[in-house]
Amino acid sequence: MSSTTLESTADSLSRLGISASFASSAPKLHENLHLLSPDEIELAKMLVEMGQSHVFDHWAEPGFDDEEKKGFFDQVARLNSSYPGGLESYIKTARELLADSKAGKNPFDGFTPSVPKGEILTFGDEKFINFEESGVREARKTAFVLVAGGLGERLGYNGIKVALPAETTTGSGFLQQYIESILALQEASGRLAQGDCQTRIPLVIMTSDDTHTRTAELLESNSYFGMEPTQVKLLKQEKVACLDDNDARLAVEPRNKYRIQTKPHGHGDVHSLLFSSGLLKVWHDAGLRWVLFFQDTNGLLFKAIPAALGVSAARQYHVNSLAVPRKAKEAIGGITKLTHADGRTMVINVEYNQLDPLLRATGHDDGDVNDETGYSPFPGNINQLILELGPYIEELTKTGGAIKEFVNPKYKDASKTSFKSSTRLECMMQDYPKTLPPTARVGFTVMDAWLAYAPVKNNPEDAAKVPKGNPYHSATSGEMAIYRANSLILKKAGAQVADPVVQVFNGQEVEVWPRTTWKPKWGLTFAEIKRKVCGSCTISQRSTMVIKGRDVFLEDLSLDGVLLIDAVDDAKVKVRGSVQNKGWILENIDYKDASVPEELRIRGFRINKIEQLEKIYTEPGEFCVEP
Numbered sequence: 001m002s003s004t005t006l007e008s009t010a011d012s013l014s015r016l017g018i019s020a021s022f023a024s025s026a027p028k029l030h031e032n033l034h035l036l037s038p039d040e041i042e043l044a045k046m047l048v049e050m051g052q053s054h055v056f057d058h059w060a061e062p063g064f065d066d067e068e069k070k071g072f073f074d075q076v077a078r079l080n081s082s083y084p085g086g087l088e089s090y091i092k093t094a095r096e097l098l099a100d101s102k103a104g105k106n107p108f109d110g111f112t113p114s115v116p117k118g119e120i121l122t123f124g125d126e127k128f129i130n131f132e133e134s135g136v137r138e139a140r141k142t143a144f145v146l147v148a149g150g151l152g153e154r155l156g157y158n159g160i161k162v163a164l165p166a167e168t169t170t171g172s173g174f175l176q177q178y179i180e181s182i183l184a185l186q187e188a189s190g191r192l193a194q195g196d197c198q199t200r201i202p203l204v205i206m207t208s209d210d211t212h213t214r215t216a217e218l219l220e221s222n223s224y225f226g227m228e229p230t231q232v233k234l235l236k237q238e239k240v241a242c243l244d245d246n247d248a249r250l251a252v253e254p255r256n257k258y259r260i261q262t263k264p265h266g267h268g269d270v271h272s273l274l275f276s277s278g279l280l281k282v283w284h285d286a287g288l289r290w291v292l293f294f295q296d297t298n299g300l301l302f303k304a305i306p307a308a309l310g311v312s313a314a315r316q317y318h319v320n321s322l323a324v325p326r327k328a329k330e331a332i333g334g335i336t337k338l339t340h341a342d343g344r345t346m347v348i349n350v351e352y353n354q355l356d357p358l359l360r361a362t363g364h365d366d367g368d369v370n371d372e373t374g375y376s377p378f379p380g381n382i383n384q385l386i387l388e389l390g391p392y393i394e395e396l397t398k399t400g401g402a403i404k405e406f407v408n409p410k411y412k413d414a415s416k417t418s419f420k421s422s423t424r425l426e427c428m429m430q431d432y433p434k435t436l437p438p439t440a441r442v443g444f445t446v447m448d449a450w451l452a453y454a455p456v457k458n459n460p461e462d463a464a465k466v467p468k469g470n471p472y473h474s475a476t477s478g479e480m481a482i483y484r485a486n487s488l489i490l491k492k493a494g495a496q497v498a499d500p501v502v503q504v505f506n507g508q509e510v511e512v513w514p515r516t517t518w519k520p521k522w523g524l525t526f527a528e529i530k531r532k533v534c535g536s537c538t539i540s541q542r543s544t545m546v547i548k549g550r551d552v553f554l555e556d557l558s559l560d561g562v563l564l565i566d567a568v569d570d571a572k573v574k575v576r577g578s579v580q581n582k583g584w585i586l587e588n589i590d591y592k593d594a595s596v597p598e599e600l601r602i603r604g605f606r607i608n609k610i611e612q613l614e615k616i617y618t619e620p621g622e623f624c625v626e627p
């Protein structure tokens with residue numbers, strides 16, 4: 001080390017007046033001080049003052065592992081700058097929350113729950129159709145935000161979840177479906193706005209170290225699935241420091257004593273990331289009105305979005321949570337109005353395991369029970385949120401996007417003095433309304449679960465253990481839910497669609513409906529689908545139908561087999577008459593059969609493509625398929 005560096009280090013040390021304190025509290029750090037830059041010394045001082053001297057206990061003497069020591073401070077600097085208020089604030093909050101957790105303090109103490117006001121929709125009725133139409137109008141004023149930083153430990157898939165096929169009839173992945181749906185909304189919304197074809201709906205994807213590179217590669221290797229690359233922004237969330245005990249002592253990485261152990265902070269990070277990215281202001285200046293948050297593996301979501309956006313606009317909701325009817329005690333959070341004895345109110349997701357005790361503690365002796373509708377009066381939160389941009393910016397200007405956190409340590413025993421493994425603070429995006437003033441318009445939109453919610457979260461073994469009657473939330477059920485929803489929509493549009501058969505895949509009993517799928521531009525709204533299903537159409541249970549094309553009309557179609565239509569946008573194709581062939585058959589496969597690709601194994605079936613009628617139209621014009 002040069003004499004100038006030594007001098008400047010010594011200067012800064014004496015200026016900070018900390019050398020002596022390091023010598024007693026962190027002797028290993030003290031030995032290494034001359035290696036550190038002034039910024040690193042500042043960080044070291046903060047760590048020592050926050051009771052974290054132990055992180056230096058295993059440091060080697062100068063000359064050994066010096067690069068690793070630099071790496072340590074790079075990590076600390078990142079942890080410090082990516083958390084609102086820095087590491088000091090993280091540790092202080094952790095101490096408070098850990099003390100509350102040890103004391104068994106109920107976060108809802110003093111609050112009384114009641115059922116909030118919201119919109120309950122019935123698919124396909126006049127109100128639904130009107131909301132869908134106004135929702136499509138709003139789409140061009142909406143920014144979409146996909147939170148996709150989760151590890152997906154429960155699913156255990158080796159790739160990123162958004163790359164998984166949502167269904168295997170076409171093999172189209174979740175991210176592809178999401179982007180194609182947004183592009184279809186962009187086009188339809190532009191058409192309603194006097195043919196505006198300039199609008200580009202922004203898409204933000206929140207990633208993490210676990211998903212970032214693979215998400216970027218997926219987009220690049222697929223030409224952004226048709227979006228302009230400038231429409232898509234990736235924001236990477238950082239992990240947060242793990243904590244070893246109730247004093248919030250930072251956990252040292254077991255495999256590298258020069259690193260602090262880190263874990264994901266939760267999807268609540270999306271708010272501070274959006275705020276600090278400056279995108280909210282850009283969107284506001286561009287005249288956008290809504291920000292729509294959604295998750296990585298819900299193949300049904302975009303069937304619910306147009307109507308939900310319509311509700312946000314009609315009811316002028318600052319916060320609109322998409323919800324589904326919820327059975328009492330079902331393992332899904334309930335949207336609840338909470339009123340405090342001191343007058344505070346909020347409309348918020350209350351986790352199912354907190355709702356029942358909260359109800360019992362506030363005079364509802366039966367706890368979480370169904371009402372006369374057969375469902376809990378508290379709608380089930382599916383964590384897709386629509387926020388109005390103006391009020392959102394106003395709130396984030398005050399909070400910086402910080403979301404109320406929680407901690408969930410797994411204690412070794414009832415004394416609650418030590419943890420089974422390190423813990424960390426977490427935050428959830430749906431907790432955003434917790435800091436809103438009572439004047440904020442917070443509501444919800446309930447849709448049928450078959451239309452709106454079928455996430456892929458569980459691996460086959462765990463899904464097979466789900467108690468009967470509860471959703472599996474597996475790759476098998478996620479795919480079957482798409483066929484069921486499409487069949488029910490076609491039925492409502494007037495087609496006669498055969499009833500499903502029950503089959504077992506990977507130990508899960510599921511309804512198998514005809515495998516009908518379409519590109520979003522064919523059927524973005526129910527009114528549009530209804531317009532394209534004419535006369536008397538029938539689809540048998542063993543059938544498969546894939547529509548890739550905007551102007552494809554089914555007229556008196558009788559389908560018993562496989563029909564594939566692929567047409568460019570300006571080709572108008574009428575399909576009529578009887579289509580019959582040997583079709584495609586679902587064959588069981590064993591989850592443990594390593595010779596089968598993981599994407600298929602986790603479903604427990606693959607499609608044996610025997611015979612189909614396929615029509616491809618690459619030129620504009622009017623065509624008729626009449627086999």
Ligand code: UTP
Pocket residue numbers: 147148149150151152153154155206208264265266267294295296297457
């Ligand atoms: P999940 O509840 O599915 O959690 O997250 P997960 O972390 O992906 O999966 P498990 O719990 O390990 O099995 C809901 C949504 O939030 C995103 C996920 O990608 C998913 O879209 N998420 C979760 C983040 O973006 N960041 C996080 O830190 C956690």
